[in-house]
Amino acid sequence: MSDLVGLVRAVQANYYRVRLRESINGIEELLCVRRARLKKMGQQVCVGDWVVVSHPDWQGHRGAIAEILPRRNQLPRPAIANVDQVLLLFALADPPADAHQITRFLLTAEGLNVEIHVVFTKADLVSPQEQQQWRDRLHQWGYHCHVLSLTQGSDWQHLHPQLADKITVVCGPSGVGKSSLIRHLTPREDIRVGAVSDHWHRGRHTTRHVELFPLPAGGWIADTPGFNQPELPQDVQQLAVAFPEIRQRLSKGQCLFDNCRHDQEPGCCVRGDWERYPLYIEYLHELETIASSEPSLGKMLPVKAKSDRQGQQRLEPLLDPKKYRRRSRRQQHQHLNPMAEEVLDSEL
Template sequence: MTQTEIISVEGTVTAVQANFYHVQPNNGSADLLCTRRTRLKKIGQQVMVGDQVVVEEIDRQDKRGAIAAVLPRKTELDRPPVANANQLLLVFALAEPALDPWQLSRFLVKAESTGLSLLLALNKQDLLESHECHAWHKRLSEWGYDAVLLSIEQRIGLEKLQQKLAGKISIVAGPSGVGKSSLINCLIPEATLRVGQVSGKLQRGRHTTRHVELFELPCGGLLADSPGFNQPDWQILPQALGNYFPEIRQQLAQENCQFKDCLHLQEPNCAVSDDWERYEIYQKFLDEAIAYKENQQQQRDEETQQKVKMTAGGKQHEPKLATKKYRRTSRRERHQNLKDLYEKQSIDDLFLDE
């Protein structure tokens, strides 16, 4: 017969699977497999990986408990769903697949938009010559990023990366096939994540990660592996895009544009020049941001022109009728109109008599 303790402990949610939550207590005791209190579900309180929670009804023998409360979050991301993260570790490969500036920039912009500190790591440096690696490092430095060059295969650069990960909750992101799972397996051998091969036809990796999970680093801190995806979602507005390019931020730190809504496309008295490498990429991304904004506005307009009608089959959307055009006139208004018409006709008859 097991014995349930009345005391409660605080801990970090390290994994979420179905309706169960793995919690790592802050006091260093054994991990707990927990459920969520029914009242948390009733009030719509979601429990995310990285959450600081209060666990009650702790059964030390079976290592179980119940999450009674979720403490306030410092940060929160929707994709991947992680709370209280400090930085985002963006992993790319220098070769196999080849490093594409456009794809890398798209991921960098999305990473910048999270508001987290950004750490860029480039894997497979052993597949390039030393001068090629140096050229990429210098190129990215001009973009505004101090990239860490790695070779997971030859265990190069891992010590420098660990120093930047120590004591923080970091989220690993990047396209498939660049070595994210291999990196975590190298940093945390007990993680034993599945590793996928790069497909020869498309030079893309196969998705190997199915859910978000936090792993404890030997150097201190936690590392979250996020499900692989080929391209990040685009949900950035035109006015915000410039904030996610370090090149633009650096120029605006020295001088402001004349107009607050400047899109930095060589408008009058724009403080941002066009003599930097990624300016063409910025222009392309700006076109996408404008298209996204117009699409959002169109969807809002369509929603305002529709009404929701509840039927036996569920919700049904119907177009709204123009109120003034289809509204039936009241009896009082009809009588008033007839009275006005009668008075006008009487006045006209009077003038005809004269």
């Protein structure tokens, strides 16, 4: 008999909601735990994983995840596997669009190495001129964007073809309409699924969890918790390549120094009169300040001599930020209780 394979739609506490690749006797989903063997091997299951299910209990709609199929990629926060694209959503008003905040989201999305779609909502709240200004602005930054309203017209339906057959993650600040958009795109989806809902809602974690919703034309879409200020990339190199404007300048020219920070260095081909250059410089200095304020690192790290803007020499640490970066508070909070899982595993 062939393996029972499914897609993990949601993870909460120690339960995994798995949508079977093919429904069996009308049953589409099983509520699963993770086999002890996977746990011993330290394998975490995350939303978006394709998994092999064993021990199906068709009456109780239960099962156990026996194997995780290879992942194409994995977003770290929130943990979602096999992501095809990120849809960044911003409102044109209420809350107003803000270049600084949009850039922080774009930088995070750029670091994920997946396709990026930018969408502005609440077009009904601003003039056509203002809509066009944001379109032009994003175009100059190197992005195409959609502008739409969920309360007027049906432009949002133009998103369907871009989402079909893909796993799309919607990110954006709080209150921009992420949940509303997903409700529009997945009209027939019932979040509570028959027999599994009782077990599901008994979970200890009451915070909003990540979930994949099926799209009518195939594919899946997930909302992510709204947070307003994503973290910066991990190092200066990653920061620079996360700006399409910088990538474009570096594809045409070359800076004098290989390790140019594109700040005050002579012979820099990136420094210039482009809109987001001051933002790049602000984030560059923010990253460098974080790096140099790590108290325990100053002693351990090699330093390099640098000239500041007044021509004074100063020492700067040469960091390997990946190695020394602290875990974020969000990561720490996402750690689930392993004890409870032990009990469930031992039942199988």
